[in-house]
Amino acid sequence: MKTSIKNGLFAFYLVFAVLLVSPLALAAADLEINTPAISALQSSMQSRHGQLAAYYSNGAVGLTRDGLIAVHDATVVPLAQRQSVNSLVAAENNDRNALYKEIASANGHPEWEAEVRNTFAQRWVQKAQGGWWYQGASGWAKK
Amino acid sequence: MQRWIRQLPAALGLSAILVLPACVTINVYFPAADAEKAADKIIDEVWQLKNKPSSQDAPAQAPASVPAK
Numbered sequence: 163m164k165t166s167i168k169n170g171l172f173a174f175y176l177v178f179a180v181l182l183v184s185p186l187a188l189a190a191a192d193l194e195i196n197t198p199a200i201s202a203l204q205s206s207m208q209s210r211h212g213q214l215a216a217y218y219s220n221g222a223v224g225l226t227r228d229g230l231i232a233v234h235d236a237t238v239v240p241l242a243q244r245q246s247v248n249s250l251v252a253a254e255n256n257d258r259n260a261l262y263k264e265i266a267s268a269n270g271h272p273e274w275e276a277e278v279r280n281t282f283a284q285r286w287v288q289k290a291q292g293g294w295w296y297q298g299a300s301g302w303a304k305k
Numbered sequence: 306m307q308r309w310i311r312q313l314p315a316a317l318g319l320s321a322i323l324v325l326p327a328c329v330t331i332n333v334y335f336p337a338a339d340a341e342k343a344a345d346k347i348i349d350e351v352w353q354l355k356n357k358p359s360s361q362d363a364p365a366q367a368p369a370s371v372p373a374k
Contacts, residue, residue, distance in 0.1 A: 170314025177321040193343040195337060200347075207351045265343065277335040278344075285344040289354060 197268045203261045207254065214250055222247055224295030224302060228286035229262065230255045234295045234302060259284075 214231070217223040217239070224234035231254050239247050262282060266274040287305070288294045294305050349355045 168336045170317040173314075174317045174321055176327060181325070193339040193348060195343045204347055204350055208353065211351055211353070262345070265340075271333070271335075274335050274340075277337070278340060281337065281340040282348075285341060285348055289345070289348050289352065 183302070191214060193265070194268045195265060197264065199264045200261065203264065207257050207261070210250065210254055210257070214254060217247055218291070218294045221293075221295050221304070223251060224297065225283075225286050225290060227278040227299075229282055229286065229298040230258050232297075282283050 201216055214223060218225075218253070220238045221235045222233065222239045223231050226232050231251055233247060233251055236244055236247070262275050262279040265278045266272050290296060290305050295302055296305060297303075
């Protein structure tokens with residue numbers, strides 16, 4: 163009887179050891195970001211940044227908490243250019259939404275989209291230049 | 306009491322069977338650190354943040370790769 167208890171405990175420890183090791187194996191895997199779709203979105207956003215950079219700097223556009231961008235202060239933009247700023251913001255947000263979705267699904271976990279978005283939201287703000295506007299926990303703030 | 310002890314291994318085995326799939330599900334967690342690295346890579350590219358320090362490498366690599374093709 164003692165041996166059967168020992169066997170049971172041994173099996174239990176074995177299962178426990180497997181459980182301890184398996185997260186390490188999963189953690190070693192890198193996140194896949196080298197798909198054609200992600201590269202396309204990336205270069206589209208990169209070329210758009212040439213136009214957006216000035217609007218980040220003068221505060222017309224800021225970074226939102228959900229990993230997108232928004233018009234922060236339209237008054238610094240001449241009236242004639244406001245529509246183009248709106249279009250830039252909309253196009254950028256389309257790309258960003260697609261990017262988060264694409265990264266999640268490229269890694270086989272579409273349900274990760276929200277977490278990918280959160281990660282990006284933090285990193286965009288972290289890497290933003292001084293003077294750019296971003297949405298913090300208590301509204302707009304200047305970096 | 307003795308019957309209970311005799312059933313203990315079976316109970317442990319059964320609980321392991323029940324617990325294992327749950328743990329495997331939990332282990333498919335979101336790799337936050339990897340995601341951060343991936344995000345940084347993409348942001349550096351989009352905002353061209355890494356171009357300034359590596360601008361010396363870029364011209365050196367570009368001509369080298371052109372004759373190779």
